[in-house]
Amino acid sequence: MGLPIAGCDRYRNDVVGRAAVGSHAKKTYGADGSMDRVLGAAYHAPYGTPLGPDDVRVEELAHGEPGRSDGRAVVRRLRLRARGTDERDHEHELRVDERGLGHPLVDGTPLPGGVVGPALGEQIAPDDPDLEVLWVDQVLRGDAEARLSMCEAARAAPAPPWEGDGVGAALERAERNVVSYQDEWASTEDVRKDESLSTWLRRHTPYMTAPWELFRLDLDSEECLGHRVEKYVFLREYACRDAQDSNGPRIRYLLHAFDPRNRAPETFQLVDGTPFTAFIGVRTDGPAVVAYDADGVLPRDLLEPHLVPLRDLGSVPLDERTEAESWVAVGIAGTPMLLLIPPGPSVLRLHTDDDGALTVLELSDLEVTRTSRLREKRFRRRWGRFLDENVELAQEEIDRAVRELHERLERRHETLAADLPAGPRVEGQQR
C-alpha cells in the first residue's frame, strides 16, 4: 500500500474514529475485490499516497439517518481522512441515501464537481453502481497529488527553465532543442454538458494558428447517404499530405462503414472488430498548414451540401427535424477532411506537440478508451518510483527490475517457441 517518496519523510495521517459507529463492525473496504473489479487487475493506489482502500471507514446505518437536506435518509457512509487540493487534511465523506444515490462531501460540504473517473476525468452519475469505488480512488488521487506537490515544494529545486507557458520558457526550449507537448482527454458527453465543443477545442489549443471549423451534419438527404457504396453507409477515408511531397494527398478507404442514422456499437470498430480511432491532425508553420494526416474521416466536398456551420456550438446541437442530437463535423481550416462526432458517448483526445505546431484531435470508443487509459494509469502507479525523476533509484532496485522484466520476456519467448513450432522465430536476446 502506498509508497514513500524519496526526499520526503513518510507521513501517515492520523486516522481518527476508525471504529464504526453504531452496532455494525468495521469492514475493510475493498476486501470483497471491488476495487480490483472496477479499476482492473490488482488494485494499485495512486503513486505518492500512503493511504489505501483499507483506510476507508464504512458505516452501515440500519435505520437510516436523516442527513440530507432533501430529507432522504442516509443508509451508508464512507469516510476517509486525506489531503485535498489545498494540501491540508480533510474529512472526505460519501453518503449513500436510501435510493442508493451517493453524495460526496468534504468537511460536510458537498464536493463541487462530484466524482470523476480516473481514466478520462468523466463525470460519474450519483447512481452509478461503481460510484463508491471511484470515490475512494478519487480521494486517494487527491491525497497523492497533494503530497507529491508538497514534496516538490519542500525540495525547493527550481523547475527546469524550459517548463512553462511563458516566452522565456519557450525560448529556453528552442535553444535546447526541447519541445512541449500536452494531452487532453474528455468524454463528448461532458464536453456537451459543460461547455461548447468549440470552446473546449480553442481552450486547449491556444497557440494553434489554423482555426477549427464546426458543422452540424444535416443527414436528411438520402442521396448523401447512398453516395459511396450502398444506402445509409459511409466509407471513411484515410488521407495525408505533406507539403514536401509533390504527389498530392494519399487516400485509401478503410474497411469500415457506419450508418449515421443508427449509431451502432461498431461505430468505432473496423469490420474485423478491431477497435478504431479516427483522427485529424495538422502541422503548421506560422499560419500555413504544411502537412495533414487523418483517418476515419470524410472528405469535406462530399459532405458540403449537408453541412450547417456552427458558429458557436450550443451545449447539445439538435437536428431541427428530428430534434435528436446531431452528428457534428469538425475540420481544420486549410485541410480537406472532416472528423464526424456521433451523438452519444465517445472520447476526444487532443494532442499538441512541438510547442503547438502539431495538433491532433482523436475520436474513439468510450469503453475501449477507458480500458486502455486505465491500463496506462495502472502502469504509472505500479512504476511510480521509476517515473518519478526526483527519486534516486538504487542500483539494486534497477537490477532487480531489469532481471524481472527480462525473465518475463524470456518466458514469452519460450511460450512462443512452444506454440509456434514451424512459425517465425524472434532472434532472442543478444546478451
Place this chain on the structure above:
Amino acid sequence: MKSMDVQTGFPDLEIVEGVENPRCSWNESVCTASVEYRIRRRAGEDTAESAVGGEVELLCPRHYVLSLARLLEVHEAECGTPAAEHLAEYGPLNQ
C-alpha cells in the same frame, strides 16, 4: 529532423561507437542520463516477414526498465501480439 549541432546547454553526450546520437530515447521527459541499454523493435507489424530493420533505441537504466514494462503491461494487451515478438534485440549496450 532535428539538427545535431544545436547548443542545448545539456551535458555533453558520451560517445558510443557506431551510434550517431547517444542520448536516452525516452520521449516523455528530458533525460540526460547516460545510456546503458538498447532496444531494437521489429520494423513491421507482420512478424511473419521477420522484419528487423527497426531503429536502435538507446536508453538509460531507468527508462529501459520503463520501456520494457510498458511493452509488457500496456502495449501487449492493446495489440494482442506478445511483447517478445516486437523486439529484435534488447539488453545491456556493451554485451
